[in-house]
Amino acid sequence: MNIGEAGRASGVSAKMLRYYESIGLIPQARRTEAGYRTYSTGDVDTLRFIRRARDFGLPMDRVKLLVGLWQDKNRPSREVKEIATRQVAELEAKISELTAMKDALEALADACHGDSHPECPILSDLAGAAPTPLHHEAAPRAGQRFSAGRLP
Amino acid sequence: MNIGEAGRASGVSAKMLRYYESIGLIPQARRTEAGYRTYSTGDVDTLRFIRRARDFGLPMDRVKLLVGLWQDKNRPSREVKEIATRQVAELEAKISELTAMKDALEALADACHGDSHPECPILSDLAGAAPTPLHHEAAPRAGQRFSAGRLP
DNA sequence: TCTTGACCTTCCCCCGGTGGGAACCCTTTT
DNA sequence: AAAAGGGTTCCCACCGGGGGAAGGTCAAGA
Numbered sequence: 001m002n003i004g005e006a007g008r009a010s011g012v013s014a015k016m017l018r019y020y021e022s023i024g025l026i027p028q029a030r031r032t033e034a035g036y037r038t039y040s041t042g043d044v045d046t047l048r049f050i051r052r053a054r055d056f057g058l059p060m061d062r063v064k065l066l067v068g069l070w071q072d073k074n075r076p077s078r079e080v081k082e083i084a085t086r087q088v089a090e091l092e093a094k095i096s097e098l099t100a101m102k103d104a105l106e107a108l109a110d111a112c113h114g115d116s117h118p119e120c121p122i123l124s125d126l127a128g129a130a131p132t133p134l135h136h137e138a139a140p141r142a143g144q145r146f147s148a149g150r151l152p
Numbered sequence: 153m154n155i156g157e158a159g160r161a162s163g164v165s166a167k168m169l170r171y172y173e174s175i176g177l178i179p180q181a182r183r184t185e186a187g188y189r190t191y192s193t194g195d196v197d198t199l200r201f202i203r204r205a206r207d208f209g210l211p212m213d214r215v216k217l218l219v220g221l222w223q224d225k226n227r228p229s230r231e232v233k234e235i236a237t238r239q240v241a242e243l244e245a246k247i248s249e250l251t252a253m254k255d256a257l258e259a260l261a262d263a264c265h266g267d268s269h270p271e272c273p274i275l276s277d278l279a280g281a282a283p284t285p286l287h288h289e290a291a292p293r294a295g296q297r298f299s300a301g302r303l304p
Numbered sequence: 305t306c307t308t309g310a311c312c313t314t315c316c317c318c319c320g321g322t323g324g325g326a327a328c329c330c331t332t333t334t
Numbered sequence: 335a336a337a338a339g340g341g342t343t344c345c346c347a348c349c350g351g352g353g354g355a356a357g358g359t360c361a362a363g364a
Contacts, residue, residue: 048279076270156310
């Protein structure tokens with residue numbers, strides 16, 4: 001199998017195949033006399049494994065660990081589970097971060113009339129001021145500032 | 153105010169200040185005779201606005217739009233609300249994507265003993281096979297494959 | 305007055321993953 | 335024999351920054 005066929009069979013683009021090889025995620029492919037990379041069905045299995053691991057949002061280094069564990073028939077499942085659990089925790093953290101953003105922004109959007117008038121709590125909030133004190137109303141901040149730090 | 157002070161006052165690093173200037177998000181700062189950038193308190197307000205907009209996960213181009221609307225005293229709030237609403241929708245999409253990942257991976261991790269034995273449903277699933285057919289059990293796929301495409 | 309340290313300037317490289325494309329070589333089909 | 339459709343390497347771009355080198359500037363203390 002050449003690189004295009006292996007890519008179609010595994011769901012990994014040829015470009016990424018070469019990249020994965022360059023960063024050492026997969027070993028250097030064997031070559032034909034002309035220099036073409038060749039892949040076995042076993043290689044394709046590995047690539048599909050990688051592809052699916054990436055679908056879980058795992059970064060490259062963790063995927064690399066997993067591939068190593070996968071190929072080690074005597075690995076303790078503890079190590080695998082630990083990687084997965086850490087990933088779940090990170091996904092949860094990211095999710096709650098995004099959710100906080102979404103909720104705050106949604107509250108601001110709901111408070112905005114969205115008509116032809118210029119006053120808008122969204123902009124007022126972003127500017128750090130009370131929402132457009134046009135009529136001397138004491139309006140509370142629409143969205144709680146959800147996090148002090150920048151996104152990671 | 154020089155760039156360091158403006159950065160501390162706005163929560164934007166000096167590096168990013170130069171970057172924002174280079175991409176045209178903020179206008180070119182005035183300079184002292186020696187070439188130092190100088191910032192007014194108004195500039196700092198704008199930077200803080202930008203910083204907060206970024207906290208909502210808004211990409212640069214949308215932040216730029218918002219800054220423009222903010223500075224236009226006659227903007228219709230409709231335009232602002234539309235940007236916010238779109239951002240909320242994208243955050244929601246991202247959240248459900250991450251949630252699907254998390255749920256699937258969590259289910260696999262729960263099914264994994266996490267002990268010293270090698271059999272592990274996580275790896276079996278990633279390999280696309282039934283989870284380690286050691287005892288000829290017909291075990292279903294632990295995690296639903298949640299999405300066909302790659303992450304955006 | 306001179307030195308020192310903190311700051312500023314520009315410039316380039318790095319990250320993660322991925323896509324685009326140029327220039328050139330190889331294989332397969334018409 | 336030529337053309338199409340692979341392959342190969344190499345470089346560039348994205349986004350939103352961080353790190354750091356080389357050199358200029360400013361303010362405070364000896």
